[in-house]
Amino acid sequence: MDALLIIGGLLLMLAGLVWLVMRAFATSLLWGWGSLIPPITLIYMVRHWARARGAVTLIGLGVIPLVVGLTLLASKDAERLAAIIRLDWLKPEVQTPAELAIDLGGELNGQPFRPQQGELIDGVLVLREGLDFFALRELSIRLPQPVDGAVRVDVLPQDSGNLPEVELSWLLPEQDLPEARRLSRGYTLHLDLQPQAPNRLVGDFHLVLPPRFKTSLSGRVELYRDRLRYVDDQVDTRYDSRDTVAHVVQDYLQRRFATRDVRELKLPVFTFKGDTLELQVDAQVAGRSESLPIRLHKRPEHGWAVEGDRFPALPAVVARQPAQQAEVAPVEERLSRPVDRRQRFSLARLQRNPEQYRNLSMRLSRASGGTVEGRFVGIDNDGNIRLSQQMGSGGGQASFSFKSEEISRLELLEP
Structure with missing residues (x-):
């Protein structure tokens, strides 16, 4: 509404000025050319008020909606109004250097696809265009199995079996939720990605979907393998992500208990709402189960750190040559197949035993349209399904709550 009032007021004022110049030319050619200079325009208005009165009235009518619109804009977004007054919109936009070479x-x-973000984490390759919570355009490829190391995938339209699932999503200006399309066969895909220190994958990417999807992409991509960021080969603890917090907590536990044997670190679900985090952390430390509260604070210079951390660094590990080769008796390995919880998964089963699926990735399709992917947080007191979703490269998280009747389909994406 404020934008319409401002534009409407400016148009009325412009129409009034044009009318005033036309009246000046009708008076005489000299007054017409002189009215193009603001001081002479004022003199003309005073000397020939009878002729200029209608145009001046129209200009005055335009001032009213302009002032009202600017007042509304100032009450909602004072910074935006200040930027308009400073004429920041006339300055060329400074392009920030991209983190990834895509x-x-x-x-x-x-539509042209120019992704700024890319990652391959937990077997899901994601390319995103746009830095908002919902991407302007997004491509997701869910591989059948998580990968570790180099990635080589080749799929042809006639292939069948357990193939990667491709999902496209795009957000139109008039939509609140992005529109998505998925397919599991009938496309061409070529991935040849090689690891690059410290946490990236670099290589060739080629994807061609059936004609009705209007999607064809080819080139080179660079992807993150986790949600850590590095500066000079060191983890940047200033970056807000769950992986960053896990790295800081693990390093703290190793130094606190003077052992590198810290495993099965479990963090609760949290969001980055400020510069302080209070977490209840569970971990296996040197074979013992430890559960302790930890408070983290973020400083602009040093990033996230555990409050009260005064423990010294662990000594460097020195590799030793064994004096003699000990004979190792062959041990029979018993391989057990992990239970795939995706089988027989349903909304009713989730409601009966929510703890079994906590922190697992799910895809929820709404009955009114649109899909949301996130990690299952739990079921609140009203029986609503709660999901938590990572917010792009900003490191934050958002929570969603859905009633059972709003859900048309619920899929478990992890075993």
């Missing part, structure tokens, strides 16, 4: 040509859903 060079893709082609289109997604018939």
Whole structure:
């Protein structure tokens, strides 16, 4: 509404000025050319008020909605109004250097696709265009199995079996939730990605979907393998992500208990709402179960750190040559197949035993349209299903709550 009032007021004022100049030219050619200079325009208005009165009235009418619109804008977004007054919109936009070298040509859903973010984490390759919570355009490829190391995938349209699932999503200006399309066969995919220190994958990417999807992409991509960021080969603890907090907590526990044997670190679900985190952490430390409260604080210079951490660094590990080769008796290994919880998964089963699926990735389709992916947080007191979702590269998280009747389909994405 404020934008409409401002634009409407400016148009009325512009129409009044044009009318005033036309009246000046009708008076005489000299007054017409002189009215193009603001001081002479004022003199003309005073000397020929009878002729200029209508145009001046129209200009005055335009001032009213302009002032009202600016007042509304100042009450909602004073910083934006200040930027308009400073004429920041006339300055060329400064392009921040991209973190990843992604060079893709082609289109997604018939539109040019220029992703700024990319990752391959837990077997899911994601390319995103746009830095908002919902991407402007996004491509997700869910591999059948999580990968560790180099990635080589080749899929042809005639292939069948357990193939990667491809999902496209895009957000139109008039939509609240992105629109998505998924397919599991009938496409061409080529991935050849090689690890690059410290936590990236770099290589060739080629994807062609059936014509109705209007999607064809080809080029080179660079992807993150986790949600850590590095500066000079050291973890940047200033970056807000769950992996960063886990790294800080693990390093703290290793130094606190003077052992590198810290495993099965479990963090509760949390969001980055400030510069302080209070967590109840569970871990296996040197074979013992430890559960302790930890308070973390973020400083602009040093990033996240545990409050009260005064423990010294662990000594460097020195590799020793064994004096003699000890004979190792062969031990029969018993391989057990992990239970795949995706089988027989349903909304009713989730409601009966929510703890079994906590922190697992799920995809929820709403009855009114749209899909949301996130990790299952739990069921609140009203019986609503709660999901938590990572917010792009910003490191934050958002929570969603859905009633049972709002859910048309619920899929478990992890075993």
